[in-house]
Amino acid sequence: MLSRKAKYALKALMALAAAPPGEPVRIADLARRERIPAKFLELILLELRNRGVLQSRKGKGGGYLLAKHPRKINIGELVRHFDGPLAPVPCASQTAYARCQDCRDEAGCGVRWIMKDVRDATAKILDRTTLSDMMKHDAGAGALT
Amino acid sequence: MLSRKAKYALKALMALAAAPPGEPVRIADLARRERIPAKFLELILLELRNRGVLQSRKGKGGGYLLAKHPRKINIGELVRHFDGPLAPVPCASQTAYARCQDCRDEAGCGVRWIMKDVRDATAKILDRTTLSDMMKHDAGAGALT
DNA sequence: ACATAGTCTATCGGCCTAGTAGGCTTTTCC
DNA sequence: GGAAAAGCCTACTAGGCCGATAGACTATGT
Secondary structure: OOOHHHHHHHHHHHHHHHOOOOOOEOHHHHHHHHOOOHHHHHHHHHHHHHOOOEEEEOOOOOEEEEOOOHHHOEHHHHHHHHHOOOOOOHHHOOOOOOOOOOOOOOOOOHHHHHHHHHHHHHHHHHHOOEHHHHHHOOHHHHHHO | OOOHHHHHHHHHHHHHHHOOOOOOEOHHHHHHHHOOOHHHHHHHHHHHHHOOOEEEEOOOOOEEEEOOOHHHOEHHHHHHHHHOOOOOOHHHOOOOOOOOOOOOOOOOOHHHHHHHHHHHHHHHHHHOOEHHHHHHOOHHHHHHO
16 A cells, blocks of 8 residues: 555655746645645655755745656655555565565465565566656646646 | 465465365464464454355364365455455555545546556456465475375 | 364554644745 | 745654454364
8 A cells, every 4th residue: 555655745746847847846835736734745845855856945935846857756766765665575575675584485485476476566667667757647747837 | 565464364275275175274283384373363264264265164173174276266355355455546446446535636647547557467466366376386385285 | 061173252552654743944035 | 134934853643553362152073
């Protein structure tokens, strides 16, 4: 399940990418437009900024801007940041492998086998999709320009 | 993330499928072999029985048995039963669709678009895999016979 | 009758998610 | 220089769910 935080982040990023380039967008405006609790969104944008995805400007006329081109912003990376590894089971994760403590023979584990398939399929999709790709299928982001 | 409950269920089912046919396996034995808390496993097996996946026999010499052939036991169905819909977002679910309350234009939602892809890929894998398939990749289930 | 083994309901602690509060810092503009 | 605007940051909390446990009840075989 995608957390609300991750979902809000994706929506906010699309809105930011659709905004006139170079012009910061205020948290309050973004929150209203995307129907996200403002204070919660604040936290999310802060995380994105500390990750290097966003830039910010303080004071009057300030707000948030993308720090990279939408084509350079990867969805898989974002989802992992907010929701952790994609794999349904830690022993099937590529980026955050962890042994199952109750598992004897990991190499011969049927559950791991199928969950590795699921993780690979998910990763294939999310790691190959960028913010730019996602916007092409979003009416809100397109309509904003 | 796959819940422990679902994982335990899959492991228990593999063990049951690998046991001599017609001979019930006791909860306690299954729990010991698969390293699952016995009382917790009890709950899981009960659910599987009420779902029609398992059969049970009470009293001495009792225990659990598969109610169907492993080839007729579908992994997707099991995962959904324990962990709910496969889709990362309710509006992308096929079997348990639910509208997002904060979403205006669902058809033109970028998040939904990509998550539908993820859901389809996951469903394709899990719905086409049976207990029998999974066992082929499990050393424990094979070694038990 | 007694032991065995599944059935069922209730409960609990801990953690995580979603969200809130409030004070601090930086920047702009008059 | 000071007020207002806006982001920065830490702390906190309510609620829900997950993993697990307890214990009493029921059916079955010998």
